[in-house]
Amino acid sequence: MNKTITIAHGNGGEENNELIKKIFYKHFENEILSKSEDAAVIHNGELAFTTDSFTVSPLFFPGGDIGKLAVCGTCNDLAMMGAKPKYLTCSVIIEEGFSTRELEKIVRSMKKELEINGAMVVSGDTKVVPKGSVDKLFINTTGIGEIEHTGISSSNLQEGMSILISRDVGAHGATIFAAREGIMLESSLQTDCASLYPQVKALMDAGIRIVAMRDATRGGVAAVLNEWAKGSEVCIEIDEEKIPVAEEVRGICEMLGFEAVNLANEGTFVLTVNKEDEAKALKVLKHNNENAQIIGTVTRQHDGKVILNSSWGTKRFLDLPTGELLPRIC
């Protein structure tokens, strides 16, 4: 492991995993933490509990802002454990000189998103630090939710189960790249940032037995699938052409040498269900977004690995993203 922390250690991929395992898990180890789910299941399985910090730059981007992200991110982690988001804390670290008008705009955006989830902020903290100590504004939110669907886990996947995706992938990552200074890219891209609880509720109301569910944030769909393949010691086979990717996202990926499956999402989730539930689950997901798709199956071909099948009959592994997400140069 490196002697110093680099940006790559926060990539949601391999370096990030190494840092968490070798430092945090090593010292904090306990039965709940070691399950490494989106949210911890506590209080006799009744509650889900999670935390997340938001450091996005720029703070405002097409389709969202850091406030919306801070509520969606934490509520979605709860929703992914089959829990209804209930109570959040909100902790902000503000750089001196930050505009109060922008701060209020961000908080208003948080309020709107809390309403969609039916959740509320019940505690908080504010710190102001000297200029240069943080990049404008960081937000941490911690959330508690009531579990409504039990038994969701990344270690439950079995041969024959179906893998679904709730919409096209990579929109958030591509939007942030396009919005960054220096790229000068004109596009109509919008982040996918959205609260997922309403969709989860619709799945539960339709009587679908959810085996595993995870929002594909940092590290993208590739990270989720790899975690599941390893967590359940199975192989996940994906049909590459079935992964929905918006044309503009594909364009950015081609230009900068990224893969859409590695890009971050903030309102897209991957779902595992039993084969007999796949059609019904797809129907529910399509009701929210017509790009929802069944993308693959759980097999035993290469346990612990994710395989991408191309439309022309070749196969390759889909690995965890590594390093800082940088454009290829040749």
Added chain:
Amino acid sequence: MAGLELNNLYDDFRDGKTLQAYARIIAEDAAKLERPINIMEVCGGHTHSIMKFGIPQMMPENVNFIHGPGCPVCIMPKERIDHAYVLAMQPDVILVTLGDMIKVPGSNGSLQDARAKGADVRFVYSPMECIKIAQENPEKKVIFFAIGFETTTPMTAVLLDQVIKQNITNILFHINHVTVPEVMVELIDSRDIHVDSYNNKIDAFLGPSHVSVIAGSKIYEKFPKDYGRPVVVSGFEPVDVMEGISMIVKQFVEKRCELEIQYKRVVTYEGNLNAQKLIETYFDKVDLFRWRGLGNVPESGLKLKDGYAKYDAEVIYRDVLPIAEIEDHKLCICGDILRGMAKPPECTIFGTACKPTTPIGSCMVSSEGACAAYYKYGNLITS
């Protein structure tokens, strides 16, 4: 890029049916070959495409790929990376470079590590962004650590041209541009007295299209003529690569040995003459450039002409830049891989001590490198 529409420009070049059709044509032609052939794709971009799209799985047994030295990040010797590191650590310097370069480990660490220690290291998508950085930081020196083959050299030349025309005084250059044909010659006809024979297995070359967009296909003329190796200049999409391979196989079946262009939609024999002129204005060939894993290759690198020494960071900072050459790790066989004599899995540290997160050899460093492509896309599935 403003105004560029990101419509889907490449679907046809990834069409499954077209790819399968090419696979059939290649198999039919390859059945007529008298012996197996080894095609070297010179460029890391091709290696990446070939692995990503699983093209080796579509090849008959007697058509093999060997991977060339065409990744500008992979071939950068450690002492040059140490230059970048030392420059980045200078007070009042902003070191600017392209993408993957910031991940490459030198003897003190990578530019990423330098940044974690407080150095101002930035990566840009276009060298022209240096002008804005220089204008916003008039009290600092912006050093552009320039890397890449014929493809990226004109961008550096345009930046220098603008720096001179706009009389910008705080941009310097550290030039590491290298050229493709010279290293191809090295691979089949080494002039290094320390190497008896490469015993190379290269039968033909797949030439990278983007290099020839600038330099023309003419740069490869000597390979069929003087060295008996056909060259097909090919694009990077899977259909382009498959057509390029098919053209090479056909040449062997028909007993021809020629320079051909698959990527006719952009590449011409002459190339971009304006870009070539601009490069000639500002750059000279260096006598020797040391390639990581390959050693010294005559006339394979560029430097700023003497008249532009005041823009040359290697001249301005010569007192602080290290000069000793640094050898690669003993167990690393990158040299053999870059010469097409070995494949990544043959290396004892491949995927164990040497991984993309902890690269030891040059081929694992950049995503364009042969080892990184094998590791990432796992050619294991075919074996």
